[in-house]
Amino acid sequence: MNTQVEKAGGRPSKGIDRNKVIAHSLRQFARLPGLPDTKKGVRSYQSHVKSDPWLPLLFVVCFVLPTLGGAIFYGLIASDRFVTEAQFAIRPTVGTADKATPDTVGTNAGVIKATVAQETLIAQEYIHSRPLVEAVAAELPIRDWFGRDSIDMFSRFSPEKPVEKFLKYWKRRVDVDVESASGIMSLTVEAFDPDESLAITKAVMADTERMLNDLSMRSRQDALDVSARVLKLAEEREAQANAALNDLRNREGVLDVVKSNTATIKAMSELRDSRTKLAIQLAVLQRDLGPQSRSIIDLKQQIADLDANIAKVRQQLAGTAPTEKRRLSDALTRFEDLEHERENAEKYHRDVQLAYDRARIVAQQQVVALVPIVEPVKAGSSTEPRRILMTSLVTAGAAVLFAAAMFTRRMITS
Template sequence: MQDVVVEEERRPAVDESLRQAKAFSVELRKAARKARTPRPIVSGGGGFRARKGDRLFRLFAVGSLVTLFVIPTTLAVLYYSLIASDQYVSEARFSIRSADTSASSPMASLSALFGGGQATDAAIIAEYVKSGAIINQLSDSFNLIELFTTKRWDPIASLEANPTSEDLIKYWKGQVDISVERSSGLTTLRVRAFSPTDSLALTKEILRVAEQMVNRLTRRTEENALREAEAEVQTTKRRLSESIYKLKTMRDSTGILDVSSAAAANTEILTKLRLEKAKLDVQIKSLEDNDSGSAPQLGTLKNQTTAIGQQIRKYEQSIAGASTGSSIASRGAGLAEAETDLKVTQAEYQKSVGVYELARMTLERQRSYILTYVQPSLPQEALYPKRLLIVMAVALGTAVLWAIVIGVAMLARDHMA
């Protein structure tokens, strides 16, 4: 009985102890769950002590900051303040004009409507300036490799030693900037070099070479016309030589230098003989009318008349004898034909020479002009590199990159913990 009373007295104390132990167990479980929950590094980590992963994350953050931001920014500051070479820019602005195209002509309007003419020539020049073809032309006046090599070590801006042709073209495209306004064909050319005088001289030479190139393109038709005219001159010259040789052969075979001259000479002689015969006939008639038939001079006069008559018939037959092939008319027919052929070939030759001279003068005349309305001038100060702007861009870019890397790493850490 006494034991039962004691047990009943102890029961409230036991219940209280059990209640306290249960409450303590709940608190321990809450603390354990809280310790297992990941906490951002900015709040100092979680749990009862800083975990090893938090220390590694801090090292990663510092290392990435140095690698992605501090080192690139420091290198940019050192390069652009101590190493980078000054680059000078010479600028020219120009347009293309044709020597034989009026701006008010209908063809000029059609050319502008369909995007041709000046805008097309300017676009061609822009492509030419950016190509390797102009480098070959400029190499006759400049040593481009030496011109684009800095006197001090500059691994970024300077042309590399012993470059290939592809390397030179790639570098050239970075040093030359040309833009064309499509509607008007106005063109802006900007050339960079490490010396003000080199920049100016190179710009002027580019303009000269580009103008020559445009004229070579526009002369394509004229070159074809000149070749055709030259071929025609050679053809007519050959025909003229053949006609001259044929005429010479005919003269040698006929013994007549000129049909007209020979006929005129024979006609003149024949006329004189007829006059002489007429005088003798008059004298003979006078003697016979005066009953002087036995006069001694009458026989002489008749003999002279007979001889002159024979000479007259001979010359008549030599000029145009119907029964002989040795007359001037017979022999001169082929000769006259040869002379006519010579005159025709001479006229053709003179005409072909005239066409050739016209084609040559047209080819030699300059057809297109580069009208520079902003002349290139000697640069006074270096425009490149933009040191402060580039350093600020590097610093901002690397800072943004580091922030992105850290943000991605924290997001991955929070979800993987």
């Protein structure tokens, strides 16, 4: 390309002509290859926008309207939600039968089989179950609370809908999480009034605790019934042992062979002690008094009477007839056997009675409790929805949507 400025022939060029020539030369120089056009991208974009009338419409539909709608909804329409949070752990109550050792009568009364981990998982599932929703609804008008006209239409629940729909709505408003390491449960309840949120939280905790105790009620009642039957058998066994012992006493003509012999031996021991004391007194008096003294004669007579009584008691113990000896010996043997059986029956009856009392106490008390770590308190202000955060997320999403729409449009038109 020729970029030289031609000379004016003959006469000098005027000023205006020179300016035109210089401008023409500069334009020719700017068109040389290798020099970038800085306004080419802007002109290309402007020409693309002018040639594609859908882009402004996509901008309005994909970015402006969603951003404006999100700002209006979260800024003006969305209802405030008040959150109540509680943290608690499930623990066995102190002194229950799950801490006791097995008893000696084999009734294992009231022993709690479920572990704390199992009860925690059961409670987590129960909080999102239909029985809990129905139990709370029987105590509190939760359908009316969540269906007030003052709540925005997107968050409001229609009270006329069935319980299955309300259960899904319940799972959006009530959340429970379990920390696997410690077993601590975190319960979060959202409502549109702080008092209602607090009341629902307390009702959920109370019904969950009641359910956990009802889980073991059947086993505890079965243990109580078994203990009652075993107690009745123990009473019958003790009564039979006492009846057999009384029958032996009446049939053999003795009230109590062991007690009779014991009383006789005790009487002989007392007689011997008395004779020993009198003999000592007699020896002391004989040093100072003569044998014809009245005191000496009286002491000798008392000693002689004691000797006669001792001989009589000894004869009573020894017996004179061999048949009587054998009868008493056989009666004593049978008496000892029956007495041993009666003692065993009494001991067994005491053990069974203790087991029955323990089972009865456990059946009447709660065996697990929800121990609060963070007590539920009334919310001072609403924490949901997070208006600025949600509006920012909607704006970012709208921008991504518009960029994707532009990219798709260019791919289609190119």
